[in-house]
Structure formats: structure tokens, C-alpha cells
Amino acid sequence: MANEDTDLRLLVRQLRWEADGVLSVLLENADGAELPAWTPGAHIDLTLPGGLVRQYSLCGSLDDRRTWRLGVLREPDGRGGSAAVHDRLRAGMVLEACGPRNNFALGDAQRYVFIAGGIGITPILAMVREAERRGADWTLLYGGRCRESMAFVEELRGHEGKVTLHPEAEHGLLPLVDLLATPVPGALVYCCGPERLIGAVSDAMASWPPGSLHIERFRPVAPAAEMEDSDHEFEVEAAGSGVRVRVPVGTTVVRALESVGVYPATSCEEGICGTCETKVLDGVPDHRDSLLSPEEQQAGNSMMICVSRCRGPRLVLDI
Numbered sequence: 560m561a562n563e564d565t566d567l568r569l570l571v572r573q574l575r576w577e578a579d580g581v582l583s584v585l586l587e588n589a590d591g592a593e594l595p596a597w598t599p600g601a602h603i604d605l606t607l608p609g610g611l612v613r614q615y616s617l618c619g620s621l622d623d624r625r626t627w628r629l630g631v632l633r634e635p636d637g638r639g640g641s642a643a644v645h646d647r648l649r650a651g652m653v654l655e656a657c658g659p660r661n662n663f664a665l666g667d668a669q670r671y672v673f674i675a676g677g678i679g680i681t682p683i684l685a686m687v688r689e690a691e692r693r694g695a696d697w698t699l700l701y702g703g704r705c706r707e708s709m710a711f712v713e714e715l716r717g718h719e720g721k722v723t724l725h726p727e728a729e730h731g732l733l734p735l736v737d738l739l740a741t742p743v744p745g746a747l748v749y750c751c752g753p754e755r756l757i758g759a760v761s762d763a764m765a766s767w768p769p770g771s772l773h774i775e776r777f778r779p780v781a782p783a784a785e786m787e788d789s790d791h792e793f794e795v796e797a798a799g800s801g802v803r804v805r806v807p808v809g810t811t812v813v814r815a816l817e818s819v820g821v822y823p824a825t826s827c828e829e830g831i832c833g834t835c836e837t838k839v840l841d842g843v844p845d846h847r848d849s850l851l852s853p854e855e856q857q858a859g860n861s862m863m864i865c866v867s868r869c870r871g872p873r874l875v876l877d878i
């Protein structure tokens with residue numbers, strides 16, 4: 560995972576409607592300097608009016624070092640982030656931000672299959688441009704509730720042979736089985752969208768080689784606070800200082816470390832953003848994040864200490 564964090568103050572230059580319920584937010588560096596470089600799939604942590612911190616994919620042009628663009632869907636059943644953007648954000652405000660960070664980087668491949676559901680188009684948009692720039696074969700299947708709710712469609716014009724728009728109101732559910740039933744040699748699949756789309760894509764790709772599917776979630780697979788029967792108390796050692804602390808059931812590694820004066824960087828605290836990813840020097844993590852691939856979880860080299868726990872009695876962390 561590529562993790563480059565910079566603390567930033569960003570000026571809201573403009574808010575613009577892109578589709579029903581979708582606003583784009585154009586941001587500039589508040590001090591007028593160039594913005595950090597980023598790669599397709601990257602997101603930033605943005606502190607919204609009211610103090611909520613949310614992660615948003617960058618979806619503008621990689622070459623534009625003056626402006627970043629985000630796309631934000633109003634989610635009536637959301638947890639307050641989209642309402643803060645839609646109801647409280649105004650041009651001229653200055654927001655704190657951190658990033659860019661990329662947990663969804665575009666790997667090297669001869670062919671790419673992109674699948675976007677709704678606002679999941681935001682990271683995919685930058686990937687599509689990059690695949691085109693690399694001269695790779697690519698296709699995009701972009702689904703949405705209805706045509707009017709699908710943002711950034713205009714920007715996909717000119718790729719008619721490669722892009723399939725699939726509003727559910729006109730065509731029903733995405734034809735994932737048709738698309739993915741047979742593994743495509745040398746292809747990587749990138750999918751971003753709601754959980755039911757990610758689940759359906761994973762199921763349809765059961766016969767693909769491991770590592771073919773790359774996903775980005777908006778929400779954790781399970782609520783962060785959810786306890787499991789296997790939860791038990793364990794010890795964590797922070798290798799940097801040698802400090803040790805017990806992590807009781809119901810307490811996260813982050814909170815336990817903070818109680819003894821070790822303050823890891825965190826953001827979402829739900830296992831979806833990657834900010835707290837920490838190298839594991841000894842012990843076996845019990846992964847609870849929604850970010851690491853099954854292969855990465857199996858390797859156990861790092862863990863998201865905001866949600867993940869320990870399979871045994873003790874972890875030694877590179878912190």
C-alpha cells in the first residue's frame with residue numbers, strides 16, 4: 560500500500576451539481592501552493608464542517624496540481640458526512656485535510672475490467688484515464704439507480720466502445736455473470752460501489768486467479784464496534800519504546816496504546832482508510848478491517864490497529 564500523508568489546509572473553490580444528489584467539490588491549497596501529486600485510486604481525509612472526518616476519492620485530473628475534485632453523494636441514511644457536505648459546505652471555506660493516500664492503486668496489467676456502482680465511479684474515473692494513457696485494453700461497466708443519478712457520464716464520452724452505462728431503472732441489475740464468468744488472462748478487475756455490488760462481483764469471480772480483484776469499500780464490512788465470540792484480552796508491545804499494554808475485550812489496540820502515551824495516526828477508526836496500518840513484528844493479527852486483501856491478511860505483515868485484534872496472547876508492533 561502506498562501511504563503518503565501530508566497535512567493540508569484546503570480552500571473550497573466551488574461546489575457543482577454533477578447528477579441527482581451528487582455534488583463535486585473543487586479544492587485548492589489554501590496557501591496557493593501546488594497540491595501534492597497523487598495516483599489514481601487515491602483518497603484524502605477531509606475534516607468537514609462540524610468536525611466529522613471522511614474519506615473521499617480524488618477524481619479530477621492528475622496533471623492539475625492546482626485543483627482537486629471530489630464527488631459526494633447525498634446519502635439520506637448516511638452517518639452525517641454527506642449531509643455536512645451538501646448542507647453546510649460553502650465556497651470560500653477552508654478545511655483541514657490529510658493525504659493523499661492510496662489503498663486502491665492501479666497495478667500493472669495488459670487488460671483492466673473496471674466496475675463502478677453509483678458514486679463508486681469517482682476513483683474509477685481516474686483509473687480509466689490512466690489505463691488509456693498506458694495504452695492498455697480496458698472496459699468499464701458503470702451502473703446506477705437511474706441515468707439522472709449517474710455522475711461524470713459526460714467525461715466518459717469518446718470511449719463508447721469501452722464504456723457500458725447501465726442504469727438499473729432501464730436495464731435491471733448489472734450483467735456481472737456474463738462479464739466475469741470466464742477469467743480473462745492477464746486482466747485485473749477494479750470495483751468500487753455499494754456492498755451488494757462488491758459481493759456480487761466477488762461471487763462472480765470465484766474461478767479467477769487470486770489477486771485478480773481489487774475493491775474499495777465506502778463502509779466497513781461489519782460495524783467496527785462489533786465484538787466476536789473469539790475476542791480475548793492480549794498484550795501489545797510498541798517496539799519503538801518497548802512500552803507494553805494489555806488490550807481488554809471491548810477496547811481497541813489504538814485506545815490501549817493511547818492510554819500509555821503512544822498515539823498512532825488514525826482517521827476512520829472503522830478499518831477502511833488505512834491510516835493506522837501498522838507493521839506486525841511478532842504475533843498473529845486477527846484482522847477485522849475491510850481493506851487488506853485476503854492474501855495480505857493471510858500474510859499478517861501489517862494490520863489496522865483501529866479494529867483488528869490478536870489471535871494469540873501477544874503482538875509486537877512497529878510503532
Ligand code: FES
Pocket residue numbers: 824825826827828829830831832833834835836848863864865866
Ligand atoms: Fe482508518 Fe484504522 S483509522 S483503517
